[in-house]
Amino acid sequence: MAFPVTRLRRLRRTAELRNLVSETRLTPDSFVYPMFVCPGEGVRKEVRSMPGVFNLSVDEAVKEAKEVHSLGVPSIILFGLPDRKDEVATGAWADDGIVQQATRAIKREVPGLIVMGDVCLCEYMSHGHCGIVKAAPQSLGAAVAALPAATAQYEIVNDASLELLARTAVSLTRAGIDVIAPSDMMDGRVAAIRKALDEAGFINTPILSYAAKFASGFYGPFREAADSAPQFGDRRSYQMDGANIREAMREIAADVEEGADMIMVKPAMPYLDVIAAARERFDLPLAAYQVSGEYAMIEAAARNNWIDRERVMMESLVSIRRAGASIILTYYAKEAARLLG
Ligand code: PBG
Numbered sequence: 001m002a003f004p005v006t007r008l009r010r011l012r013r014t015a016e017l018r019n020l021v022s023e024t025r026l027t028p029d030s031f032v033y034p035m036f037v038c039p040g041e042g043v044r045k046e047v048r049s050m051p052g053v054f055n056l057s058v059d060e061a062v063k064e065a066k067e068v069h070s071l072g073v074p075s076i077i078l079f080g081l082p083d084r085k086d087e088v089a090t091g092a093w094a095d096d097g098i099v100q101q102a103t104r105a106i107k108r109e110v111p112g113l114i115v116m117g118d119v120c121l122c123e124y125m126s127h128g129h130c131g132i133v134k135a136a137p138q139s140l141g142a143a144v145a146a147l148p149a150a151t152a153q154y155e156i157v158n159d160a161s162l163e164l165l166a167r168t169a170v171s172l173t174r175a176g177i178d179v180i181a182p183s184d185m186m187d188g189r190v191a192a193i194r195k196a197l198d199e200a201g202f203i204n205t206p207i208l209s210y211a212a213k214f215a216s217g218f219y220g221p222f223r224e225a226a227d228s229a230p231q232f233g234d235r236r237s238y239q240m241d242g243a244n245i246r247e248a249m250r251e252i253a254a255d256v257e258e259g260a261d262m263i264m265v266k267p268a269m270p271y272l273d274v275i276a277a278a279r280e281r282f283d284l285p286l287a288a289y290q291v292s293g294e295y296a297m298i299e300a301a302a303r304n305n306w307i308d309r310e311r312v313m314m315e316s317l318v319s320i321r322r323a324g325a326s327i328i329l330t331y332y333a334k335e336a337a338r339l340l341g
Pocket of ligand 1: 118120122130183184218219220221222223235290291292293
């Protein structure tokens with residue numbers, strides 16, 4: 001054997017040594033726990049494709065929020081399942097909307113918890129798209145549903161959607177939301193929301209923009225949880241193409257310029273390179289969303305005893321952190337916090 005040999009294994013010999021030299025540390029205070037709020041009372045309905053994740057009525061959401069907070073997780077992000085959907089997403093911006101109600105209740109009972117509000121229209125639109133649709137699907141007929149998105153005769157109208165998004169942000173903030181998180185991917189929405197918040201006097205409400213959000217198959221279980229699947233076509237005309245990292249940097253730069261206070265890459269694990277590039281290039285706090293499909297894959301494999309659930313959960317979170325995200329939105333927030341003690 002040729003000497004000297006580089007003895008990297010010296011520092012791997014014991015758990016104590018490995019811990020001492022660990023380059024990446026997970027702490028619960030970087031987690032954001034996503035929650036789905038629905039109408040009713042005493043509702044706690046498990047999402048079929050997301051074991052351990054529930055649709056919660058406001059009273060149950062308050063209980064859950066208390067638990068999250070007591071585990072040392074500082075923040076939640078709310079998604080809403082409205083009782084009615086329409087073509088202008090009334091449920092998103094109505095002051096008595098489901099997320100507005102939940103926010104008021106949670107902020108009253110758990111004031112120290114940071115409550116983020118996802119700003120999007122898809123959950124509240126009858127057609128399930130994140131913006132206003134120019135030709136209503138009903139008038140287009142069933143044939144449109146069968147067409148590939150590129151040829152379908154409809155358009156998600158950008159600028160008209162901004163007004164609804166801004167209205168949603170103001171209404172949520174009025175209800176007590178601490179951080180506004182737009183996830184719609186319309187161009188110019190950060191500027192439109194910033195302007196509307198400022199004009200309403202909410203100059204201190206930060207915006208966490210889903211800046212590089214990719215059109216992803218990994219959102220499947222979420223769409224079941226939030227009942228937000230598009231009824232025709234797909235989201236590829238507004239969410240990003242997964243092939244593009246340079247374009248992702250342009251998306252983030254645009255949101256920073258428009259006034260975002262924090263930025264996000266989503267999904268997380270399939271886009272760790274995007275997280276790393278964003279960390280290099282931008283100085284804002286950087287979040288990553290470990291999305292529903294990432295969670296569902298781990299859960300499904302673990303149920304088959306094909307992987308060690310806790311181990312893979314922690315490894316996935318460490319990898320996101322190592323790539324450069326300082327904030328992690330994850331359905332594992334509670335459980336990981338428990339393990340991290
Ligand atoms: C709303 C929104 C989605 C997610 C967060 N906000 C779904 C989508 O864009 O279709 C996905 C989150 C997840 O998969 O966990 N636009």
